[in-house]
Amino acid sequence: MVKLKIESPILLAQQVQEYLAQKISQETLQPPFMCEVVVVLGGNIVKSADRYITTPYEKGTKKSFGAQGRVITAALLYHLGVSDCLLLSTGKTDPQDKEAPSEASVMQAELLVYGVPETCMYLEEHSKTTEENARELAKLFTTEQFQEKRTIGVITSSWHIRRTDAFLAREGFKEEGRKIKYISQDRIQDERNGFAALKKGTYKSRQLGERLVKRSS
Numbered sequence: 001m002v003k004l005k006i007e008s009p010i011l012l013a014q015q016v017q018e019y020l021a022q023k024i025s026q027e028t029l030q031p032p033f034m035c036e037v038v039v040v041l042g043g044n045i046v047k048s049a050d051r052y053i054t055t056p057y058e059k060g061t062k063k064s065f066g067a068q069g070r071v072i073t074a075a076l077l078y079h080l081g082v083s084d085c086l087l088l089s090t091g092k093t094d095p096q097d098k099e100a101p102s103e104a105s106v107m108q109a110e111l112l113v114y115g116v117p118e119t120c121m122y123l124e125e126h127s128k129t130t131e132e133n134a135r136e137l138a139k140l141f142t143t144e145q146f147q148e149k150r151t152i153g154v155i156t157s158s159w160h161i162r163r164t165d166a167f168l169a170r171e172g173f174k175e176e177g178r179k180i181k182y183i184s185q186d187r188i189q190d191e192r193n194g195f196a197a198l199k200k201g202t203y204k205s206r207q208l209g210e211r212l213v214k215r216s217s
Contacts (some may be wrong), residue, residue, distance in 0.1 A: 018147055035151045035181060036151045038082065038183075040087070049147050078116050084120050088104040090104055090133060093129075105123060135171055138168075153181045163183070
C-alpha cells in the first residue's frame, strides 16, 4: 500500500485524492481485511468560513485536532472494499454553538465528497463523549439492523483507542461473539503493531503536535 506522509492538510488532501482515484480504478484489488461494519468516532468539528469541517491536523484549533484523518481513513477503507457499512457516531458537542450540526452529519458530508454513497452510511447523533459513544453503539447493536453483525472496525486516533476499548467493554459491546478491530487514523500502515502493543500493555501514545504518520525507511 502507498504510504501517506502527513505533514499538512493540503499535502494530505492531494495524496488522498490521488490514492482514492488509483484504488477505485483497480477493480481487482483485494481488501486487506473485512468488517461487516466500520464505526467512525467523531473527533470534533470547527467552523471554517460559512461551513463546518472536521478538525484538521494543524495546531491551535478550537478543540481537538486531526478528525479529518478519521474521515479519510473511512473513505480509504470503503474504497478498498473493507466494508460497505459505515456507522458515523457523535452528535452535537459544542453547547456554546447552537447552530453547529452533529459531528456525524459533518463526517457524512465529507465522505460524500470522497465518493462514499449515502446509502452506505448510518448516523448516530445522540452521543457527545466517548463514554456516550460506547453506550449508544451498544444500544444500536441490539437493533435488528445491527444485531447480527460480528466483525466490527472502529476508527479513531491512536491515543484514543485504550479509552474507547475500556468504555465499549464496560457496555458489554464485546459480548455476543463480536470481534473488534481498532484502526488508527494517524498510523494507517502501522495500526496492527499499535494494537498488538496495546494488548501487551506496552502501548505509548504520541504527544499532541507530533508528526502523525512517518514514512518507512
